[in-house]
Amino acid sequence: MNSHAQPIGGTILTKPFRALLLIFAVAAGVIAWRFWAGIGPVSGLSDGYPWGIWIAFDVVTGTALACGGYAVALLVYILNRGRYHPLVRPAILTSALGYTIAGLSLAVDVGRPWNFWRVPIFVWQWNFDSALLEVALCIMSYIGVLWIEVSPAVFERLQDTPWAPVRRVASVITRVLDKVLVWIIALGLLLPTMHQSSLGTLMILTGRKLHPLWQTPLLPLLFLISCVVMGYGAVVFESLLSSAAFRRPRETRMLGSLSTTMVVVLFLFLGARLLDLTWRGAWMRIPGSAGYGLLLSVELAMFLAPALMLLSKERRTDPGHLFRAGMLMMLAGALYRFDSVLVAFNPGKGWSYFPTVPEMMITLGLVALEIMAYIVLVKTFPILRGIAPARADAGHS
Amino acid sequence: MAVDRRSILKALAGSAVAAAATSGRALAAVERKKVPAEAVGLLYDATRCIGCKACVVACREANDLPADPGPFQDRIYQAPIDLNDRTKNIIKLYKDADTVSYMKVQCMHCVDPACASACMLGALSKDKLGIVSWDGSRCVGCRYCQMACPFNIPKFEWRARNPKIVKCELCRHLLAKGGIPACAKACPREAVLFGKRVELLADAKRRIADHPGRYVPKVYGESDAGGTQVLYLSAVPFEKLGLPDLGDAPVPEAARLIQHGVYKGFIAPAALYAILGTVVFRNRRQALAEETPAGDAAGTRESLP
Numbered sequence A: 001m002n003s004h005a006q007p008i009g010g011t012i013l014t015k016p017f018r019a020l021l022l023i024f025a026v027a028a029g030v031i032a033w034r035f036w037a038g039i040g041p042v043s044g045l046s047d048g049y050p051w052g053i054w055i056a057f058d059v060v061t062g063t064a065l066a067c068g069g070y071a072v073a074l075l076v077y078i079l080n081r082g083r084y085h086p087l088v089r090p091a092i093l094t095s096a097l098g099y100t101i102a103g104l105s106l107a108v109d110v111g112r113p114w115n116f117w118r119v120p121i122f123v124w125q126w127n128f129d130s131a132l133l134e135v136a137l138c139i140m141s142y143i144g145v146l147w148i149e150v151s152p153a154v155f156e157r158l159q160d161t162p163w164a165p166v167r168r169v170a171s172v173i174t175r176v177l178d179k180v181l182v183w184i185i186a187l188g189l190l191l192p193t194m195h196q197s198s199l200g201t202l203m204i205l206t207g208r209k210l211h212p213l214w215q216t217p218l219l220p221l222l223f224l225i226s227c228v229v230m231g232y233g234a235v236v237f238e239s240l241l242s243s244a245a246f247r248r249p250r251e252t253r254m255l256g257s258l259s260t261t262m263v264v265v266l267f268l269f270l271g272a273r274l275l276d277l278t279w280r281g282a283w284m285r286i287p288g289s290a291g292y293g294l295l296l297s298v299e300l301a302m303f304l305a306p307a308l309m310l311l312s313k314e315r316r317t318d319p320g321h322l323f324r325a326g327m328l329m330m331l332a333g334a335l336y337r338f339d340s341v342l343v344a345f346n347p348g349k350g351w352s353y354f355p356t357v358p359e360m361m362i363t364l365g366l367v368a369l370e371i372m373a374y375i376v377l378v379k380t381f382p383i384l385r386g387i388a389p390a391r392a393d394a395g396h397s
Numbered sequence B: 001m002a003v004d005r006r007s008i009l010k011a012l013a014g015s016a017v018a019a020a021a022t023s024g025r026a027l028a029a030v031e032r033k034k035v036p037a038e039a040v041g042l043l044y045d046a047t048r049c050i051g052c053k054a055c056v057v058a059c060r061e062a063n064d065l066p067a068d069p070g071p072f073q074d075r076i077y078q079a080p081i082d083l084n085d086r087t088k089n090i091i092k093l094y095k096d097a098d099t100v101s102y103m104k105v106q107c108m109h110c111v112d113p114a115c116a117s118a119c120m121l122g123a124l125s126k127d128k129l130g131i132v133s134w135d136g137s138r139c140v141g142c143r144y145c146q147m148a149c150p151f152n153i154p155k156f157e158w159r160a161r162n163p164k165i166v167k168c169e170l171c172r173h174l175l176a177k178g179g180i181p182a183c184a185k186a187c188p189r190e191a192v193l194f195g196k197r198v199e200l201l202a203d204a205k206r207r208i209a210d211h212p213g214r215y216v217p218k219v220y221g222e223s224d225a226g227g228t229q230v231l232y233l234s235a236v237p238f239e240k241l242g243l244p245d246l247g248d249a250p251v252p253e254a255a256r257l258i259q260h261g262v263y264k265g266f267i268a269p270a271a272l273y274a275i276l277g278t279v280v281f282r283n284r285r286q287a288l289a290e291e292t293p294a295g296d297a298a299g300t301r302e303s304l305p
Helices: A015-037 A053-065 A068-078 A082-109 A131-158 A164-204 A219-245 A252-279 A292-311 A319-343 A357-380 A390-394 B005-029 B054-062 B114-118 B144-148 B172-176 B182-186 B197-210 B253-291 B297-302
Strands: B040-045 B090-095 B100-105 B124-126 B132-134 B192-196 B230-233
Touching: A015 A357, A053 A082, A053 A164, A053 A219, A053 A319, A053 A357, A068 A082, A068 A164, A068 A219, A068 B253, A082 A131, A082 A219, A082 A252, A082 A357, A082 B253, A131 A164, A131 B253, A164 A219, A164 A319, A164 B253, A219 A252, A219 A319, A252 A292, A252 A319, A292 A319, B040 B197, B054 B090, B054 B182, B114 B124, B114 B144, B182 B192, B192 B197, B197 B230
Parallel strands: B040 B230
Antiparallel strands: B040 B192, B090 B100, B124 B132
């Protein structure tokens, strides 16, 4: 089914691409400045707010937006819905890019990145208390796993080169990959389950600095479900956007039937969140909690809205409607995570944080880099489904 | 043949139960950390402190910290307003309508420190005396210790190219030479005492008993957040001095129960991996069989993700 995927071709240096290049160039300058002058002068970070948008957005939110690969793989390989298979490759690619960007962002964010190589190697120093250790190790391995999962597309393409030795090597690697791929795929399901939940565990250690509406032992579960929500949202978003941008057939029918799963996951999140708030009696904390009660209701509404939108059977296949629902899912999860790490975090009186312009430039530049890489890869390698979609749609449903 | 969805869900549910069971066992297994036998610490008696800040200056000298004129950059004297990357110890003033109190702030040297629990490679760790200190060779600069510390103690060198984490290490370099922490040595009023934690705690309780009405009848740090090795006596409620009411459970406990529960012996993740692998394998074989009955090379190639 996958080899229905084709490279898109066409020129790479289009006008939008050059704009992205410019944004990235500016960001690269800011990054150089950050390594020269230290983190303080470039960012709004402080001893009270040591984690800002580089962590809350690029890592905690970015990797969850990059969970499309995880979400779709769960559906295809575990729930055995083979008809969604054409969504796997582009989703895995976006995941690989998203996680790689998060890794780059971490290299900018940590103060002593040159010590980072010790983390996977100095096993005897591992602190098993540290959820961050697990997150770091899992994310590092997962970046590798994702690129291995992307690589068949590359080798498939190389099998068509006129150069015989390359062709031979590519076909050997393809065969080897096919043998071990089951275990790679399983690893690709295990690792996000581990680190996406542990990203939530991270905040448990901050104890009372995190507002009681967000601080709960259920953080790992809520983080896990929210990454699946965001993953599905991202798949819908990316699929519809790339069919519009590259003028390709839409996968509306497939996405439409995916909505049932999305609705279930959304209600799962809402159920867990509401039960937790009730069980802990956290509702009582809303009066007198300034804007936090309002923030919580916005969050809940943003999870509820796409769930209700996708309940309607007729409108599910309307691309515009689907696109809006997908966007809302991404935003809902993003807001929940952003709040949990940053907005609802309060180290005490006298501290405040707002990202500086250079800080935002770095984040923006890394996003630009991600989009550029996506464009180059789908234009060069067979990632997106080919022009004749009728067959795949009729697939095994 | 087909693995139906029910059997998969059953398998997944089974592994969830197994994980829950292991975590239940771990709950029992994670014991509260005990105060180290040779634990040393400080006792700060806010009612004896006259705010002379001799300890602030002595700390700076003993630890080779650069001068910190605080927000008054044109002044030549030391005037930091809070702990920072150049100030490991500070005296603050609390004042309201009818009370005035000084407050000394430095690392609490928790019995079960959140910073050490957070740290990936154990760059922050407790030694034999219970002193929490920083080892730069193990530090990545992630600042999770700052996120975790309930007292906001570890500070980061925001302006440095090779930044360090800066915090009070109870002058361990002086202790190694048979000395005592500079702040305790400098105090002219015995408001800052250095000693074994057991003795300091006994002393603090004696003071409360000997002077009824003088103190809030509690030694902060005896059991707060699982206990700290720096202890406080005060006439003013501790919360007003900036010592939060953290309860008696160590701050890292909640996260530790989850981490050690789910990941105990790596059994749950390994089991989940085995299940996922098996399910993926069977599902893919089935999908292949449906697609290309012959299962030829072309079919194999097509099945790649």
